[in-house]
Amino acid sequence: MRQGWLFPALFILLLLTCPFQASAEPGKGAEGTKKEYKVGDPELDVIWVDEQNGKYLPLDRTFQDETGNSVQLKDIIDKPTLLLPVYFHCPNSCTLNLSHLTDAVNRSNFSPGKDFNLIALSFNDGDTPAKAKAAKENYLPLLPKSFPQESWRFLTGSKEDILALTNAIGYRFEQRNDGTFIHPSAVVAVAADGMIIKYVYGNFISGDVDMAISEAQQGIPALSVRRFLDYCFNYAPEKTRAFFTNIKLFVVLGFVCAGGLFFLWLRRKDKKKWEEEEAVHDEHHQTGNKV
């Protein structure tokens, strides 16, 4: 049978895909229904931000502000608040996130301190109030002199408190061996009562941030606009090296097979041509002999 290769090929393909069958579509259980999960669940580790709109922050958790004072979240969230998870010695996008947020505040139609507050939360439990203070001093000059300094807190805390807060906002981060973190860039808008209202992604354009503040003032959870979710990470190509090596291997094999088939086809054509020429020659020869 001419297509005899088809079924073995399909069988091999089926075998190859079997190991992947276990990992179903993200966010879904075996029955296809949406599954409840916790941030950090390895089965669902493609999700870096799981929006928790409408839920509340753990307001009783305690952190240290940049002056070293202990503060509970409920003490500093008394009006709409923008919460930005970062870490203070980040070599990549945290600095950009902080400056984008500063820029958005500069362009905002709302008054900081009066209409909203800001929190920069370090999710690195190794960060200290001194580092927080240095970070704050770095960004305050970008804001106008009239900016009320007490309305932007730079918080650090214990691992337990940090995880309680990041889990509450569905924010996942992962520390690498080199001490850096992989984490998404997102600002979370929170209402005066601690309710999570909205997530702002990308580079926090002022219009997005203003909409989030406006919605936080109303206190009604809002749907986030799903722009590009930025990440902060050190690219590690060695992780996918095996996959790309396999792809290269398949491509080379494909070319070899295609080349082989082409060669066989050419040879067959040549053989056919040669046979035809031979037949003509023979015929001519026989005719000649007859003559």
Place this chain on the structure above:
Amino acid sequence: MTATESFYHTPSPPGLKGIWAWLLTQDHKRIGLMYLWAVGLWFCIALCCGLLMRVELMSAGRTIMGPEVYNSLFTLHGVIMIFLFVIPAVPSIFGNFFLPIQIGADDVFFPKLNLLSWYLFMLGAFLAVASLFLGEGFPDTGWTFYVPFSLTTDKNVSLTVTAAFILGMSSMLTGLNFITTVHRMRTKGMGWMQMPLFTWSLYATSWVQILATPVLSITLLMVIFERVFAIGLFDPGKGGDPILYQHLFWMYSHPAVYIMILPAMGVISEIIPVFSRKAVFGYKGIVLSSMGIAVAGSLVWAHHMYTSGMSDVAVFVFSLLTFLVAIPTAVKVFSWIATMYKGAIEMTPPLYLALIFIYLFCVGGLTGLVLGSAGTDIHLHDTHFVVAHFHFTMFGGTGFAFFAALHYWWPKMFGIMYNFKKAYIGATLAAVGFIFHYVPMFILGMQGMPRRYYDYLPKFERGNFLAGFGGFLLVIGIILMFYNLLMSFRKRQVAPQDPWGGTTLEWSVPSPPPLHNFVEEPKVKAYPYDFSEVIAQAQNDQAHQESEK
């Protein structure tokens, strides 16, 4: 059957009747018309989506829909408009119908592949719409399917992505067919520099289609693989790179902008000389600029990503390349204007629409430079300014060129004329509505109104109301144009073979053309836009009329 009987009366393959004569046809003209009705239908659906969105935005707060519906609606509007209207409209409809005739051939090189392309187009289109109703609902990621949202959303992304994959394949097969047709089927005596400019633009487009579309296909496959197998290609936690998706996506999707606009420019390059009764200025310049746009346009994808995290050098290089695309584009615009200069201009609906195209496209192109330069882009990124810019380019450009092509070739395709007055009124309403619709968006964008929101701050209310008002005018204008064209079937006013005084080969065949296009051997002119015979004929007619008086 006579040799001049139109293709409507002689189906291919012969012997088939009724709907089968259409569904199994291999005739490029019938396939072109099948694309026309299909694309027209999708365009109307996407137009309704767009209008509903503008109604929602006419006043602040929730009016007729909530954020979830709005997100799905703008994705649906984007997917249909891009993949089912703007990309395929001009090449698939007018390219299929007129490319073989313009080069003196009786069909495309692969007629069966041509029919397969139509079926793939329809399959992709139905899958895209079906994904609205199946599973958890239509994707809310926008037509760009950006990761990680397209990987983590529980909406029906896989099916929509599959639909886009199939549509890409259809587009690629059409491109392949056109390139082969141009290379192998030009009539005897037609050299490269004797091809009409519309054919040249399709040729350039086809190269972009077959070279760029596979990148999108692979990218979409990667999204499906990532969703199903969670390999980690785009996940930094597994060593993947989320920006890789953006690079791959825009590597196709920016050249796709030129797949949209190049055939539209080809249409305008046909219309302007015909109604100026003057050889097109700088024929070779237009040809080279088409190829130049195809090449340069494929190298500028990363200007969509200035704010996504790139090195300063990359930003500089892509900004520079983006500015370079303006050169071949400007060559075309200046050529059209120079062609009209001192021409014997005859105003008709196609020319009127072509002039509207030039104006709107120039605004779209120039505002593109604002976004192409990194500094201003950072201020305007993801605001309504971007929305206004790409609608000026795609809708003001390709959309109005599509309307112009429809009015220009309608007499040839159907053998009937339409009412000029209604066409002028429809085009004027559409153009005025368009400007009222999109100019406020430029201002809103500069004021900081972000895109993709169903709601906004109160200070943006006036601009949005004006934009909504313009949107209604625009839709009324479009409906009037379509109504006028459709009414021409009822009030059948027979069109002559060459109603406009065109010189390319399609005007040398009967209207509508017979099955094999040419009744006699096509005569190729040394220069495709030589109007000396047309002008001499007009002068003769005038002299004859005066002598009669």
